Amino acid sequence: MNQTTHDEAVWREADLVLDRLLDLPDAERDAHFAVLELPVQVRERAARLLAAHRRADGVLEQPLPAPPAPEAMRGRRLGRWIIEEEIGRGGMAVVFRARSVAEPVGQVVALKLLTLGALAGDGLRRFREEQQLLARLRHPHIAALIDSGMSDEGTPWFAMTLVDGQRIDTWCQARQLGMPARVRLLLDVCAAVEHAHRNLIIHRDLKPSNVLVDDDGNVHLLDFGIARLAQVGELTQTHKRALTPQYAAPEQFRGAAASTAMDVYGLGALLYAMLTGAPPRDVSAEPDATPTLPSQALGRVETLAAGELARARREVRGDLDAVILRALASEAEQRYPGVAAFAADLNRWLLGQPVEARVPSWTYRTRKFVRRHRIGVAASATIVLALAGGVVGTLWQAAHARDETRHALAEAERADAVRDFLLDLFSASDPEHNGGKAPDLFAILANGAARAQKPEALPLHARAELLAALGAIYRNLGRLKESETLLDQAIALYASDRGDTLSPERYAPALSRIPLLTSLGRSHEAVESARKLLAQIRADPQAPPVALATALMRINDARLFAGVGDDPAAIDDALESVAMARREVPAEPESLANKLHTLAMIQRNQENLAGSEAAAREAVTIFESLAPLGRNGLRAAVVTLAQTLSEQQRHDEALVLFERGVAITRSLYAADHVFVARTLNSYASELLAVGRFDDAQAALNESLAIQRKAQPNNARLAPVLFNLAWLKEAQGDYAAAKAALTEALALQQQDANEERLTQINASLARVLAALGEGESARTLFDDVEHALERMSGGLQTRVRIKVALRLAQFRLDDAQPARAATWLAKMRPSLQRSQRAMDPFVIEATLLDARVAQALGRQAEFSAAWQGALGRLREIRPELRYFAYEHYLTAARFALSLGDTGTAAELFKLGEGSLTAQHAAMPRLAAHRAELLATLTK
């Protein structure tokens, strides 16, 4: 055996001896060793091993040594820079302050040394390419790349502008900035990121520590492109190092390729942190977890005064929450398509305009709903699954089976909740189903309806509830015929109920039927139905309070649509319904808001504009606080408020609200939904009032197109046609006006709404007169007169007054001043009650008074009326003169006819000041103006 192998053999033997000795407790080892029979060499080595084993100062006793101290870098030269001092370090780099020692000398930069290892071969080339891209990135808010290079050993480094500033989140907190100011600051960051994206550079590592703000409030974005270069970064640190990035998009964890969507996420997370003081995700959270709503996370980290916190919550809640959450969507496709879109929505929020952030996906809303109604997880899971699978009937049974042993009221509550859940789920039907994830609504509903109709499917109450719920859903979806069928079936079922306990839901389908009838254009029937139902409920001692409250609201809605909103009972019913809603326990804000809205409409109808505005505002506020739910209610309330403001000649405010109403409607409903048509029509009315004829034309065209497709040959088309006719008349296209009004008349006759019919007739008659068809005009005006006389309550509503004014005007023009005088007298009491600052009706009436009196030779009356009219015309505020332009012309012409050129000139001048292109485009007015101009400048 050779030397080596012998040596090895000895060692092995010694090792085995040690092994045997280690079996013994330490105290016995020496003794035992002493008595072992061993070869000399083996004994010798074994002894050394044993002794070594007892030592604790070997290399292996110490852990692997640590990396170098930072001081090692000071004074080191890289390129033309000398490292001065370390100013920070992160997971993949160390940052130093460095100074240039070659031309240009004396520059001070932040030099970042990447600690990632050498770049071999391809890496070097990529690094150099990257540098060229980054060097081109010049933006006021991006820390400029000044120089870059590699150390001899191949470590990349960058020299960037040294920014003296604070982290953006700390900066905001230190100055206690309000929420809007913080959002504005982020918009600067967005501009920088957008600029980079245009240059095909993605940041990928947006977080507060990468955005500094200097004392002047300028933001500086750091570290562009570094994340891209990094092969290993904070992302792969183990949890032991606790460097889980809380600002990275979920797909970054999965190693996805860089995309602008990652930066959108980053910006969202950054904003979240700026507002709440903490990132959207916990360190240990799953990347896909939904973050807490920003509005709810406010104040947890940053201490805000109580008043400040409440205000910040209000500001952020709803729209801003939605915007941020959209940016933070787990799936990249669900976020904003780019930084520009995100910034645009933030801008909208700042301006108080509606944001585009979609109503959250139905899974989010489901979750929110479940929390709100405390339905058990199992139940809600069943519901969602069942809906997706289309087995609504089965789940209903399951839900009820669980309730068998519960108290009847609790059972009703649960059924309520399930029904509300369905309604909620579908009340804002969005045509843009997320890539097929949401189920096919109509298939499910049809399935559910079919199942519910089978007697063996469910117990009677459950079936009736289901049918009623489905009926309501169909109505919201615009499928009115199906809705009526289902509701009728539900009503019939309840009527046939011979059970011991009556369902507390038994009034629901009948209540739903009322607005349905209105939607179907059968508003007269709706009122009747409502009246009967109300009486029925009042007579039923066991009727649930909510049924009465809802009935009170519904009857008023119906009244308004039927044009009998002036019914004295209406106000009482409306007030009672609101009072009941306020007393509801537990509080149901949405219910109260709906009733306030109805009250607002009634009050407006009855000329109580102040009351209407207050009620509408309250309704709007409540709906806003329910965001992202309650959007449908908000839509309607916003439009009502807008109309109330419009009546008060506060058109600037009204227009903003109308636009908002249209935006909300479009975000809630499909482009061809009748609600879109109706809102557009209301908007068009306002546009006509302020003379934006082109915009009005566009809105009317769209509204008409929708309405014609959805509900052809329906009375609901009439209001749109009416507006269209007004526009055409103003533009001098009498033929088109006549056609529109004729059609409107035919349609309106389906719905026995006396007031509306009369309104259309009056307009038509006027057009006929303009077309020179005197006889027809006269006949029609006679009909109008009879109708007015027939209408109970006299000239109580604005609509009726307007019609009466038209009538009076015609009579005067038709050389029948006495008949005109009669009507002017009739409207006087109502007009005197007018609280409006500038009431065009009052002006028109006073002018007519003067002209009629003059025609009748009643001197005293004439004087008084004429002075009165002049006074009113003179005192109109300049910005409102526009609305009375026509009257200025009429008065001026009248003055001329009296030989009073001076007054005529004065009036003409007052009117001229408010002349607009719209006026000039109205042939009749243009003609009168030209005439006056010619006469007065002679």
Add this chain to the structure above:
Amino acid sequence: MSEVTDLLVRGRSDPGALGRVFTLLYDELRRLAKANVGSGEKTLSPTVLIHEAYLRLLGNAQLALNDRHHFLACAARAMRVIWVDNVRRRTALKRGGPNEDLPLDLAELVPAPLQLSGELLSLDEALNRLDTLNSRQREVVELRYFGGLEFAEIAQLLECSERTAKREWERARAFLYVQMQ
């Protein structure tokens, strides 16, 4: 399947494949070690580095025990090589061309006391000696000292009891101490 998983499977019969695994690990761990520069801690945890390399190269892949053994063995060996090479460089022994030069920071990796670097060299040599006598003991030392594995893990990999794994460590430790005297 990732490249490494593939290689490990092939490595069951083809040692060349394991060699490639080692190379990959060497690159990866070197990078990772750099990333731990300046953490403020006095000591470096190889556990962390290897765990990270595992994640990076294998992701969520579940390896057969044998493959896992190979991987970790390679990792531990790579760590040993990295450290030792470093020390060698520092003491002015160059290896290879520019591309294989170790990066700046790692050159500073080992601080004073200088003795330690000398000791690491000795350790390296001693380990080589141990390997000729008892390969398993050498492996245990690598896995534990350079790989940062716990005895339980080592036992699992070597398919022996934890007590045995500990004992192997004790024996190896004694031998190495003697060797380095």
